[in-house]
Ligand SMILES: [Zn+2]
């Protein structure tokens with residue numbers, strides 16, 4: 001692999017606390033040159049730690065926001081703190097925000113309110129938005145349609161919808177990011193989308209420490225494993241993994257301006 005990128009993982013997760021440097025070294029060894037790390041899960045401390053990690057590592061960038069699971073805690077003061085954190089040059093996007101109607105850890109109302117606030121914040125800061133969407137594709141498209149796409153664009157990460165939903169998001173201006181889900185045997189619809197998304201809109205991620213791709217499924221995921229997902233998607237698209245890695249790096253550079 002020449003130069004891969006992991007466009008979405010969570011390096012501030014407690015599961016990486018003991019051996020983060022070793023995780024980053026393995027990523028570098030696997031050819032993963034750049035990592036985009038998302039805070040957002042849990043409290044504001046995850047965002048603060050994410051920015052601190054990015055400031056310590058030249059090739060790590062940060063994204064700050066409130067995950068839809070925690071949308072109930074998306075207060076005005078927390079949004080203001082996110083705005084402050086985004087002052088760091090290493091913060092390249094706002095998120096992940098969005099809708100998760102599968103787990104429903106926050107009410108639908110709270111998730112939709114938080115999503116609108118994040119869209120507004122991203123527009124204000126001229127940053128792209130990172131979207132999490134699970135079993136809510138139609139509603140997400142409606143809300144972004146009403147509120148407007150942030151001028152700097154955005155990505156629907158860990159895409160789990162079908163090709164029609166992917167095409168609708170591409171038409172709105174989104175990039176589509178695929179995770180290790182494409183390597184799971186029951187993910188035919190996601191694979192069909194990964195095979196057909198336009199080459200100037202495709203991204204690839206781990207979502208580590210979650211969702212390890214085959215053959216690591218069930219273990220802690222880490223950025224080095226993005227090469228497995230890149231290889232699987234390259235096969236689906238009939239291109240060389242190096243060529244796909246190049247495309248994804250160029251797309252990520254455009255979206256995140258890195
Ligand atoms: Zn997510």
Ligand SMILES: [Zn+2]
Nearest residue numbers: 008038096207
């Ligand atoms: Zn995530």
